[in-house]
Amino acid sequence: MKITDEWVASVLIWLISVIYLAGFRIFHIFPVLFFDYRIFILIIALGIYLFYKKNPHWDKAMFVFILFYFVRVIRFYVPQFPLLVTIGAIQFRWLFLIFYSIALFFLFSWVEIKNKNIFAGLVVFFSLLLSVLLDYKLVIVLLALGGYFHYKKKPQWDKILVVFVLFFFIYIPTAASFNQSYYIASHPQPILTPSWWAALNWIKNNTEPCAVIATYWDPGHFITAIARRPVVYDGGTQNALAQFNKSSVDLDSKAFQDPTMFTIEGNKIIRSRMKDMATMLFTDDEELAYDILKLYRGNCKEMYVLASWDLIGKSQWWSYFATWEPNKATGKKYYYIPLRLSMKKEGEDGSVNYVFSLGQNQAIVINEKNLSGQVILTPILKQGPTFSKISKLLYFENGKAVLQKYKNAEVEGTIWLDPSKQSLFFIPKELENSMFTRLFFFHGQGLEHFKFVDNWGGEVKLFRVKFD
Amino acid sequence: MTKEKIKKLKQLLGFIEDKKLKERVEKEAGLEEGIEIKEKYNPEKDEVEIDITGLHNFFAKISNIVQRHWVKLALLLIVFLAFYIRIFAFNYPYLINIDSYYFYRYMNFIVEDGKIPDIDPYMLAPEGLNTRSVPKFYMYLGAYSYLFFKHFLPNLELWRYLIYFPAAIAALCAIPVYFIGKYLFDRKAGVIAAFFLIFNPFNMTRTLGGDPDSDGIVLLMTLVPVALFLATQKSIERDGLKKQPLLLSVATGIALALFAHTWGGSWYVVWLFAGFVVLKLIAELVIFGNFKKTWKQNKNNLVSLFVIFLIFSLLVVPFFGISKIVGIIESPFGALRMKSEAARRFPNVWVSIAEMMSPEGKTFYDKINTIATRATGMPLGGISTIVHPFFLAVYSMLYFVISYTKRKKHLDSLIFMFLWFIGPLYASIVAVRFVILLSTPLIVLSSIALAKLFDIIMGKDILD
Numbered sequence: 008m009k010i011t012d013e014w015v016a017s018v019l020i021w022l023i024s025v026i027y028l029a030g031f032r033i034f035h036i037f038p039v040l041f042f043d044y045r046i047f048i049l050i051i052a053l054g055i056y057l058f059y060k061k062n063p064h065w066d067k068a069m070f071v072f073i074l075f076y077f078v079r080v081i082r083f084y085v086p087q088f089p090l091l092v093t094i095g096a097i098q099f100r101w102l103f104l105i106f107y108s109i110a111l112f113f114l115f116s117w118v119e120i121k122n123k124n125i126f127a128g129l130v131v132f133f134s135l136l137l138s139v140l141l142d143y144k145l146v147i148v149l150l151a152l153g154g155y156f157h158y159k160k161k162p163q164w165d166k167i168l169v170v171f172v173l174f175f176f177i178y179i180p181t182a183a184s185f186n187q188s189y190y191i192a193s194h195p196q197p198i199l200t201p202s203w204w205a206a207l208n209w210i211k212n213n214t215e216p217c218a219v220i221a222t223y224w225d226p227g228h229f230i231t232a233i234a235r236r237p238v239v240y241d242g243g244t245q246n247a248l249a250q251f252n253k254s255s256v257d258l259d260s261k262a263f264q265d266p267t268m269f270t271i272e273g274n275k276i277i278r279s280r281m282k283d284m285a286t287m288l289f290t291d292d293e294e295l296a297y298d299i300l301k302l303y304r305g306n307c308k309e310m311y312v313l314a315s316w317d318l319i320g321k322s323q324w325w326s327y328f329a330t331w332e333p334n335k336a337t338g339k340k341y342y343y344i345p346l347r348l349s350m351k352k353e354g355e356d357g358s359v360n361y362v363f364s365l366g367q368n369q370a371i372v373i374n375e376k377n378l379s380g381q382v383i384l385t386p387i388l389k390q391g392p393t394f395s396k397i398s399k400l401l402y403f404e405n406g407k408a409v410l411q412k413y414k415n416a417e418v419e420g421t422i423w424l425d426p427s428k429q430s431l432f433f434i435p436k437e438l439e440n441s442m443f444t445r446l447f448f449f450h451g452q453g454l455e456h457f458k459f460v461d462n463w464g465g466e467v468k469l470f471r472v473k474f475d
Numbered sequence: 476m477t478k479e480k481i482k483k484l485k486q487l488l489g490f491i492e493d494k495k496l497k498e499r500v501e502k503e504a505g506l507e508e509g510i511e512i513k514e515k516y517n518p519e520k521d522e523v524e525i526d527i528t529g530l531h532n533f534f535a536k537i538s539n540i541v542q543r544h545w546v547k548l549a550l551l552l553i554v555f556l557a558f559y560i561r562i563f564a565f566n567y568p569y570l571i572n573i574d575s576y577y578f579y580r581y582m583n584f585i586v587e588d589g590k591i592p593d594i595d596p597y598m599l600a601p602e603g604l605n606t607r608s609v610p611k612f613y614m615y616l617g618a619y620s621y622l623f624f625k626h627f628l629p630n631l632e633l634w635r636y637l638i639y640f641p642a643a644i645a646a647l648c649a650i651p652v653y654f655i656g657k658y659l660f661d662r663k664a665g666v667i668a669a670f671f672l673i674f675n676p677f678n679m680t681r682t683l684g685g686d687p688d689s690d691g692i693v694l695l696m697t698l699v700p701v702a703l704f705l706a707t708q709k710s711i712e713r714d715g716l717k718k719q720p721l722l723l724s725v726a727t728g729i730a731l732a733l734f735a736h737t738w739g740g741s742w743y744v745v746w747l748f749a750g751f752v753v754l755k756l757i758a759e760l761v762i763f764g765n766f767k768k769t770w771k772q773n774k775n776n777l778v779s780l781f782v783i784f785l786i787f788s789l790l791v792v793p794f795f796g797i798s799k800i801v802g803i804i805e806s807p808f809g810a811l812r813m814k815s816e817a818a819r820r821f822p823n824v825w826v827s828i829a830e831m832m833s834p835e836g837k838t839f840y841d842k843i844n845t846i847a848t849r850a851t852g853m854p855l856g857g858i859s860t861i862v863h864p865f866f867l868a869v870y871s872m873l874y875f876v877i878s879y880t881k882r883k884k885h886l887d888s889l890i891f892m893f894l895w896f897i898g899p900l901y902a903s904i905v906a907v908r909f910v911i912l913l914s915t916p917l918i919v920l921s922s923i924a925l926a927k928l929f930d931i932i933m934g935k936d937i938l939d
Contacts, residue, residue: 177925180671180864183853187676193564195683197571206567219600225573225826231597232583233569234577239600242574245824247599269818279821280599305601324827331822338822 033190042199056069063467154419179434202464203229203315209461210234210311210469221300224282230313239303240280247282251302253275262298267332276305278302288318289329291440297456312457314446316465319343322438344433346371361428371397371433373424384411386422397422399439400449408449423448446470534624548665550653554646557673561642562684570634574688578614579637585618586633606793611691612736637687645682645693649673651698652919655928658705660923661887663930671864677914678854690911693738697915700730701895704748707779708887716775724779728786735791735799742803743898743912750781750894758890811905830908846903867922868896874927881938892920927935 089107139372150322155227203226210220240247255275256263261268267276268286283303287296304310318325323340333339344361349370354360361373372394374385386397394415401410403426419436422443438444442457451457451470462471482601570579576872578879584591591606593612598604621636654681672678672694707723714720731748735743744800757775761768791799814825825831834845840855848854848863855863875889895916902909931937 013883180851180867181854182675184671184674184851187852188674188679189560191676191679192560192683194563195567195571195685196566197569197685198573199567199571227598228573228576229578232580235597237597237600240576241598244575244599244604245828246507248821249599250602272814277820281824282821283820303600307601328822328824328828331818336816336819455508 043428072474089325093156172413199229200464200466202466204233206313206461206463206467206469207233209463210236215307215309217305218309218311219303219305219307220311220313221284221287221303222313223317223321224281224317225287225317225321226313237305239284245337247280249278249280249302252280256302257298260298260301261292261295262302264295282331285325285328287312288314288325288377288443289438291442293442293454293456296442297472303475304472304474308474312446312458312470312472314468314470315444316467317446318443319345319432322443325443326438326441339437341435341437343438346431346433348429363431371422371431373422373428373431383421384424386415386424397433398436400424402426408452422434476868493841499846512618514831515767516751534913546653546662546666547726549695550649552671553649553666553669553673555605557646557649558639558642560674561645561679561682562639565638565684565877568604570637570685570687571683572686572688575686578617578687578689579634579869581609581611581614582618582621583633585615591721599911609739610736612696613689613738617687626655628847639680641687641691642684644695645678646673648678650693650697651695652915653700654702655698655705655919656922658702659919660887660926664919664923664926667925671918671922672915675850675914675918677850677910681837681911689738693740693911694915696730696734696741697744697912700727700734700744701747703727703730704783704890707783709774711779712776712887720775721782724782725786728783729790730789731783731787735787736794740806742806745784745803746807747891747894748780748783748899752776753892754890754894757888758886783809810902814906828908835908842904846900846907846910847911849907849910850903850917864917867924870915871920871924871927872925878938884939891895892916896920 040313056336061083071356072440106286113349123223128222149207161275165323176362210218210230213235214234216235218236220230220234220238223231224240227238228243228252230236230238230312231241239249253271253276256276262283263276268282269276271277283299283349290296296382297392302312317324320343322343326341327338329338344365346365348361349364352362354374358374361375363371363373365371368389368391372388372389373386384400384402386400388395396413396415399410399412399417399421401408401421401425403409406426421434421436423434423438425431432448434444434448445451445454447468450462450468456473457470458473460471462468513797570576578598581591591609591611593607594603596603617637620632620640621631621633624636625631649672653662653665653670654754655668656662656668678690678694678718681688682694703723704727706725707720710717710720710723727748731744732745752773754768756773760766763772764767776805788800814823814831816823816826834842834849836845837840843857843865847863851861851864855865860866870888872892875885875892878885879889896913899909899912899916903913930939
């Protein structure tokens with residue numbers, strides 16, 4: 008076996024690294040070592056040093072290597088020590104960089120003085136400057152260059168170029184891939200939220216095991232697995248059809264009045280689960296929603312409907328599927344428009360205007376006036392210089408919801424203003440009486456067949472279907 | 476050892492600056508006792524080669540192990556890191572994704588009742604779902620591996636086990652993709668491919684701990700038959716159709732069948748294999764212009780393909796029926812019509828699913844950019860575009876073309892990667908969800924480009 012200095016050094020470095028790491032919480036250090044592309048720069052620097060220095064100074068090489076480890080480890084732990092993030096008004100990071108650069112300066116000066124190498128001195132100077140201005144990663148690159156010029160009397164420019172090209176080719180895709188992957192892995196984003204978790208567990212513990220939970224397909228797998236209740240459809244069966252025996256259904260019910268909602272094949276009636284659930288959410292006819300749900304109830308005496316926050320954004324799709332016509336092969340999309348408060352402005356007449364921007368020169372303004380102790384709110388759509396009144400506003404007063412209607416309003420639709428007046432929803436006229444709006448925004452008020460059961464974090468709302 | 480030699484060695488030892496090490500080397504070399512040591516001095520290289528025991532011997536052993544087993548060590552490290560990075564930040568009292576719960580529930584059926592019921596009472600209320608056509612391999616794998624570990628850890632809950640299980644599945648992908656890179660180019664390409672695949676952001680998103688959706692197993696079960704198929708091809712090329720290639724063909728057929736028992740979209744690998752053999756036959760017929768010679772060259776590949784499909788059919792048809800085979804034939808055409816709304820009685824849900832949308836962008840380049848960004852986590856544009864994995868993949872394809880044109884090398888790699896790259900690329904333009912099929916060939920090709928670049932820098936022939 009041929010033992011070269013390079014091999015001895017490599018093994019030593021790795022041994023020391025592992026021993027060093029093992030002394031700490033090894034798993035906490037690993038990301039620092041392997042998921043930061045700057046480590047590759049360090050390895051390249053070390054490689055250049057080993058390659059061109061015939062008799063390397065192992066003590067110095069290891070000192071530098073360990074120094075870098077410390078740098079990374081400290082950098083990793085800094086966010087976990089809030090006191091160290093800033094010292095006075097100065098960010099700890101900048102102080103750290105300054106001290107670090109000074110340390111490097113001494114290290115290099117020692118080499119430079121010993122060898123009287125002007126180039127190395129310049130490298131140190133620029134390292135200092137750049138480390139303060141930018142980040143220390145450039146220092147490492149410059150150190151690598153400095154090391155190369157320091158030990159190589161006649162630099163081979165072709166090799167330098169090749170190393171840079173290789174570095175460029177490997178560094179960019181690797182860094183892009185690593186940084187994102189590490190970020191993704193360190194910030195897993197659960198789709199299941201605490202509100203859903205609580206709601207599903209409530210259903211599991213408080214409803215009949217046979218009770219079907221009707222809603223859009225997305226949370227289907229959550230419901231079947233966590234609540235352990237049957238669903239109409241889910242993420243694996245979005246396009247599935249439902250079959251019913253002709254004799255088992257009431258063909259006079261509203262569920263069979265629209266011929267686009269079913270087909271008859273012999274003794275079977277075929278329906279689209281998607282079309283049924285979308286219609287149940289979209290329709291303004293409670294009886295139609297109720298008749299559709301009855302088809303999926305089975306023999307259970309209980310059935311529930313879930314109206315959840317995510318369905319607001321999905322309204323374009325459930326309205327599309329509900330209005331989908333086979334002869335046109337398309338449907339109509341309707342959207343709830345969520346807006347956040349852009350500014351609050353005092354009017355000349357003492358009123359307050361809550362402005363919710365819709366884009367350039369467009370906004371919904373809620374004008375608040377106080378007339379003899381009575382607060383009067385007026386929703387207005389502003390389009391450039393034109394102001395048009397919106398027909399309905401739902402707001403909260405002393406914890407109670409108030410629906411205000413405005414005569415001679417130019418714009419049809421409803422504004423749902425949240426109690427803090429920080430956000431609102433504009434509900435277009437096509438959706439303002441939909442079952443989803445009435446369930447989610449109005450808690451089923453005025454509905455005969457749907458009884459509000461509970462609300463989890465304003466995100467999930469459960470309704471029991473009241474059968475005759 | 477002559478006195479002169481000892482003197483020379485002592486002079487050389489002067490290079491060792493560490494006093495203690497120097498003393499130890501002298502002692503262990505037996506210079507004081509005058510014991511003969513094996514030493515060689517190479518004046519040209521100005522190096523000492525010493526065969527001694529003790530510290531250096533220890534280093535020698537380690538460096539020897541590293542030199543001989545660097546691939547295994549690299550893979551081990553990659554697998555470990557891949558597993559670790561996927562679980563270290565998980566901190567929730569439940570699984571994180573919707574589809575994860577589908578697999579959890581079916582695994583739970585197996586754990587609690589020993590099997591998946593014929594009718595799933597929770598899906599498609601009120602009648603329930605007939606589970607006959609549900610691919611179940613992954614569920615059984617998860618459930619049985621859980622029961623295995625539960626044997627040692629009795630308090631282990633299924634949901635908690637499923638934090639680690641998908642991470643382990645994803646980590647294991649490093650092994651087959653290494654072999655794919657190795658068979659198509661060399662070991663370096665294999666290791667780079669393993670590295671890139673494991674840390675690809677697109678794959679990372681879909682294979683995190685606590686998310687036992689099927690993406691990880693689909694990736695693994697795609698890579699295993701592909702690696703086995705390429706091993707079969709290499710073996711045929713080397714030995715003809717003997718025992719080993721036949722066994723590998725059988726193994727490929729089994730792996731392919733297991734894939735069909737895992738995922739409904741597995742048909743594309745069947746097409747990939749068939750396409751490769753047929754396209755190679757056609758290409759060589761055009762190149763040679765001689766049917767007899769072409770037949771002789773490709774006969775073994777066709778027999779191997781037949782064996783693969785035979786084993787595949789024997790393991791698939793009894794479970795899913797002959798319709799599964801018919802479905803595989805029809806699937807490429809059906810997949811492209813997935814979003815069609817015309818001539819339907821009821822609406823098509825696929826139009827609403829984000830992953831079934833066409834990639835964003837007005838122009839063809841914009842669409843490619845969307846695909847490339849999703850597949851690699853790196854957008855096209857700017858100077859870095861020239862090192863974008865998408866372009867690295869293109870360079871690899873160009874290299875294969877030139878290498879074949881000039882040296883008659885890498886025809887197999889060219890055809891295989893062409894099919895594996897172009898097919899999913901076209902599918903990704905139709906719907907972005909197919910990027911998941913594109914990311915692996917993209918990674919393999921870009922790894923080949925980097926391995927080749929490394930070879931060029933190390934002075935190897937550019938076309939070799």
